[in-house]
Amino acid sequence: MANTIKVTAADRTLYHVAAAHLGDATQWWRIAQLNGLTDPDLSAFATPVPLVIPATDSSLASGVPGVAA
Template sequence: MAVQVTAADVSLYHVAAVQLGDATQWWRIAQLNGMTDPDLTVLAAPVFLEMPPVSTVLTTGLPERSA
């Protein structure tokens, strides 16, 4: 699934909170889309980002601390 994001979304933290229910999982969206910076305020135009599925396995947004 892809969602459209703009500079108004501010960061991948916000997108992850809305789409995945956990802001700390922003890194999953970044990894899937070849990004390293969660800042979206630099976007000049809307872009579509692929979303990972909501994880029922991750207990936190941090990969090294997940179950």
């Protein structure tokens, strides 16, 4: 089930968000894809921006598609 959170520049990067919410920083691309982002840098977000966080996917062992841990 997807969650929505608000992020700002204080959250630093999607790597940090993925680590905190998905338990795997390498899954940052899933958050980016779901929210139409291409850059993991959040420094441009001065005001809170909502992001949809995907459900945890344990089938992505390393977080990167096609790469096994």
